[in-house]
Structure formats: structure tokens, C-alpha cells
Amino acid sequence: MRIVFMGTPEFAVPSLELLVREGYDVAAVVTQPDRPKGRKRTLTPPPVKEVALKHGLPVLQPERIRRPEAVEAIAAYKPDLIVTAAYGQILPVAVLELPRLGCINVHGSLLPKYRGGAPIQRAIMNGERVTGVTIMYMAEGLDTGDMISRVEVPIADDDTSGTLFAKLSVAGAELLGRTLPSIADGTAVAVPQNDAEATYAPNLTRDDERIDWSRSAREIYNQVRGLSPFAGAFTLWNGEPFKVWACAVSDDSADTAAAPGEVVRVTGEGIAVQTGNGVLLLTQIQPAGKRAMPAAEWLKGARLAVGTVFGGGEL
Numbered sequence: 001m002r003i004v005f006m007g008t009p010e011f012a013v014p015s016l017e018l019l020v021r022e023g024y025d026v027a028a029v030v031t032q033p034d035r036p037k038g039r040k041r042t043l044t045p046p047p048v049k050e051v052a053l054k055h056g057l058p059v060l061q062p063e064r065i066r067r068p069e070a071v072e073a074i075a076a077y078k079p080d081l082i083v084t085a086a087y088g089q090i091l092p093v094a095v096l097e098l099p100r101l102g103c104i105n106v107h108g109s110l111l112p113k114y115r116g117g118a119p120i121q122r123a124i125m126n127g128e129r130v131t132g133v134t135i136m137y138m139a140e141g142l143d144t145g146d147m148i149s150r151v152e153v154p155i156a157d158d159d160t161s162g163t164l165f166a167k168l169s170v171a172g173a174e175l176l177g178r179t180l181p182s183i184a185d186g187t188a189v190a191v192p193q194n195d196a197e198a199t200y201a202p203n204l205t206r207d208d209e210r211i212d213w214s215r216s217a218r219e220i221y222n223q224v225r226g227l228s229p230f231a232g233a234f235t236l237w238n239g240e241p242f243k244v245w246a247c248a249v250s251d252d253s254a255d256t257a258a259a260p261g262e263v264v265r266v267t268g269e270g271i272a273v274q275t276g277n278g279v280l281l282l283t284q285i286q287p288a289g290k291r292a293m294p295a296a297e298w299l300k301g302a303r304l305a306v307g308t309v310f311g312g313g314e315l
Helices: 010-021 047-054 068-075 119-125 161-185 217-226 295-299
Strands: 002-007 025-030 035-037 042-044 081-085 103-107 130-137 147-154 233-237 240-249 263-267 270-274 279-287
Touching: 002 010, 002 047, 010 025, 010 047, 010 081, 010 161, 025 047, 081 161, 103 161, 119 130, 119 161, 119 217, 130 161, 147 161, 217 233, 217 240, 217 279, 270 295, 279 295
Parallel strands: 002 025, 002 081, 081 103
Antiparallel strands: 035 042, 103 130, 130 147, 233 240, 240 279, 263 270, 270 279
16 A cells, blocks of 8 residues: 655654654655744755654655646556545645545544644644544545544643643554554445534634633633743733743632723733733743743843733724
8 A cells, every 4th residue: 555645743753763764665755845043044844754764765845736736646646545634735636536445534623523633732722631633534625524533632721732642642553553454455334414413613813812801711711721832822011922832720719890901910920910800920021122931030120010911092
């Protein structure tokens, strides 16, 4: 069974490693082009490319998978099966029809919930307690294909997108290892999704990152950890973005006279801010132009008075 693997970020690495470790014939790896990263904008290969090259696998990096030359390049490897995991582009019908065993995807949610590009982040942001991985046959719609297998993974109260990505990437690779034999021998059972139960997880926008202090402390806590350690949640301070990388729902009683976003206490633990319901303690922050740091460290030199109000205004 000749496999073409398609993936880009760290989430996809365990699945590719599984295929290599189990001795599958990985004919080629398709990933996104190298991108500039960091302040110096250094051209950086995606994690999947680095792993593929380590194992001596051919790598394709088309800018657009829909272009005829990209389809032809994949077709040249004559795959029996295409395995994708967080590749980052929607596959055209021309690619979906290439392998005789179809195309499967390792998706980071319990489908049909959280179809789309940000299922892990949005599961945390929405306060879910359980998520998982679904392996599905790919179809033209957005994550609408028939399901083959899935596994549940609990979401801990202190999970961030980073920790949950790591858990789900490993769970997805293990599930892939258990699922591939049935696909190879034709015994895999495809179960249609119930579209009536579908929910969506669109890619994150700047609005998703901005803190609305009128929401409850618990909701903002979920937002912050759902956006960490990638984009990060932010508010405004002195008209500049002020990122919040970590926080905690405070046990302290709310100040009923304080407005949402108002600093009600400044302590050695961090910055206590009134929300629409409850108090949120900011513990890891990043003011504009500075590095991320513990709030207590920043407070040693910053002039932040009780009564200061975060948020408001335009960027």
C-alpha cells in the first residue's frame, strides 16, 4: 500500500512518524511551503518537512494544491491511499480521486462537532470537557466525509491549545495505526455524519483574540488558554495591545462597584481584573514591545494603579 502523506504543523508529525515506524511505504510527503518566521523573518521549513527529510522521504511543497502541476506531481507517485493531518489546504476533487483506497484525514475533534480549521482552540474556548480525534474519508465538503474511527480525549481544566495539540497529535497517530489495517484489507466501516449535529470551528480572527471584559471570568479564562501559546488573547492598555498568556479565575469576591475590565487589586500573584461575572487574575502578560513575563515581574517597574480600566478604544 503506497501512501502519500500530507501535513504541515507539529500536530501531523506523530502520524508521519507512525507510518515510518510501522514500515508503511510512504512514497512522498506533501506540506506547505517554507515561511518566514520570527522578528528576522527567517525562512523556516514546516515541522513535517523536517521529519520527512530526516527519514529521506521525497517532499513536495506546492503553493496551491489545486494547480494542475501540483496534482500531476502527486499522481506521479501512484498512491493507493492519501493520509492527511492538518495539511492546511482543501484538497480538490482531482486529488481526492487519485488513490484507489481514497483519502483519509486525522481530524482533531469528535465529528460532526467542530468541523473546520480551528477545532482544538475552539473546543477549549467554548469550555468543552471532552474532545478527541476522528479519522474520516475526505469528501468535497468541509470535514463532511464518512467517519471510520474516533477516540475521546478529556480536556483538563489547565489545558491550553499547546498541551491539547500535543495530546491529540499522539492520540491521532495511535488511532491511525489501529485504523490503517482495516482500510488496507477493505474491512473499514464508513459511518455517515449526522449533519444536524454539526458545529463549526472556523479559523481564528483578530476579534476572537480580543478580550471582552463584560464576559464572565470563566469564559475569558477559557479564551486565554484556548489561544495560548499561539496567537494569544489581548486587551488594550494605554491604547496599545496588552497580551494575556495565562490567568486564573480568582476566589476573591467581586467588587460590585467596579466596571468590567477595571483593575481591582494588584498583588504579588498578579493583576486582579473585574469581569462581567467574577474576578480574573492575570499571571502571565506581555505589554506592547516587550517579552512575555510573569505579571508580578512586570508590576515591579510598571505604574498600574487600582482603578485602571483595560480595553476600550480602537487599535
